[in-house]
Structure formats: structure tokens, C-alpha cells
Amino acid sequence: MFGGGGLDPRKMQQMMEQMGIETDDIDAEEVIIRTADEELVFTSPEVQRISAQGQETYQIVGEPDTQATSDSSTDDSADEQAIPDEDVEIVAQRAGVNTEKAREALEAEDGDLAAAISRLE
Known part of the structure; x- marks a missing residue:
């Protein structure tokens, strides 16, 4: 998209700011995504909030632990x-x-x- 070959991170950040795209790292301890069939638990994930044109999106990087939602626990x-x-x-x-x-x-x-x-x- 930007021809990313030799673009350093500072220049990429400047270009994103010029386009009105802001990024913010979130110090998350855990992220949980629940569906009807499973629960994805990300422990110590890297989370980034991206704001562009009035919309916020979140990017989660990490390995989830998958659990069935019907999993019974003694707790x-x-x-x-x-x-x-x-x-x-x-x-x-x-x-x-x-x-x-x-x-x-x-x-x-x-x-x-x-x-x-x-x-x-």
C-alpha cells in the first residue's frame, strides 16, 4: 500500500498522522472474545487502538487459549x-x-x- 520496502517506523507514523490515522498502545492484561461455540482468551496480548475518520478499531496480537463455552469448572x-x-x-x-x-x-x-x-x- 505504501511501498513499505525502506520505510522506517517514524516516517510511517508521520504518514499515518497526515492521513488522520492515530494509533495508541493499550496496556491490556487479558482480552476475551466469546462466541456461541468457544471462548478465546488472550493473556498478555499486544493491543492497539486505531482511530481513523471517527471510527475506532482494535488490533489484538497474541496466541489465544481456546475453551468450549460449555466447559464446566469446579470454580x-x-x-x-x-x-x-x-x-x-x-x-x-x-x-x-x-x-x-x-x-x-x-x-x-x-x-x-x-x-x-x-x-x-
């Missing part, structure tokens, strides 16, 4: 995060129980709302 805080609070509220309202009992039923049924409601009724 209680991880279990609580695995079940969305909205699901807990729905089960609690439908079954007429408090949120603690609703969460327990959801955990026992691996997050299945219908099964958790049936279990409590």
Missing part, C-alpha cells in the same frame, strides 16, 4: 458466569422461586431453562 465463580443472569431471572419468575434456587436448578440442568423450570415445579 463456583466460573459456574456463575457460565449461566447468564437473565436466564436465572426467567427461571426464578416462571418457577416462583428465589434466584439462588433458580441458579442451582440451571447449573444442575447444564443451563437448560425448560428443564430447570420443570425441576423446580
